[in-house]
Amino acid sequence: MRHQSVLRSVRSMAVLSTALVAAVLLGGCAKSTSNMAAPSLYSQLGGQQGITTVVHAFLINVSKDPRINGRFAHANIAKLQTALVNQIGQLSGGPQVYTGPDMYQAHKGMHITDAQWNAFMEDFSDTLKEEHVTPVAQQELIDLLAPMKSDIVGH
Template sequence: MRFPILAALALGLFATAPAEAASLYTRLGGQDALVAVVDDFVANVAADKRINGFFARADIPRLKRRLVQQICAGTGGPCHYQGRDMKTAHAGMGIRKVHFAALVQDLQKTLHKFKVPMREQKELLAILGPMQKDIVAH
């Protein structure tokens, strides 16, 4: 008689155990949310006179697709980034720390607009931040 009671207690414990933490991709809202964020972010960059010149000749639809892929892959989503590495993609552009900081500000503006919680913002910036060494000219 004890075994069914112990089994029921054990099942109850497993049923109430917290689920494995969701990926950042999931917590950000998945693919549709990433597309919306990237669309808004790219619009911010286009309006930002400090850096929009770097994107004057860019294929914007392709850029958006690559950004979504990159963020999706970096946050644990099902995507595979198909673009060039950051060093190659930004070689010879003359991007400085001030430009990179402007880009981050534009992203933060978008994240605030979409009310992305601070924890997720910090995690996302921690994933994207290390790219600075490959993007900024030394």
């Protein structure tokens, strides 16, 4: 009788300690998962170097696009490239600081049309694909640029 109850309490202790170990392990897992920060868009784009490569390739694509290349015929391309790299760097969480005019001021008086906006965004999206930016990062970056349309088009 006595022997059986000792056995029972030893068993229940074993069950308890197994549960305790499982709880600690699960707790540890949950904690480490929540501590795992997703890589920033900036790092997914390859930082300063990756963004510079994308912007450079984009401006080449724009220069070959008869729908909009005329708009950039008199543009200062070196200045535009630096401005875009800083703007995208800042938007994606990098240390860059865009110091140029806001998008309304920068495009005021250009009378940019919907069709030109669409062509610009299509060239940008194609460039991201050509430069092997992941689909998730492509979408994230497009989603950051899309709201600028109302400041850029039709003024």
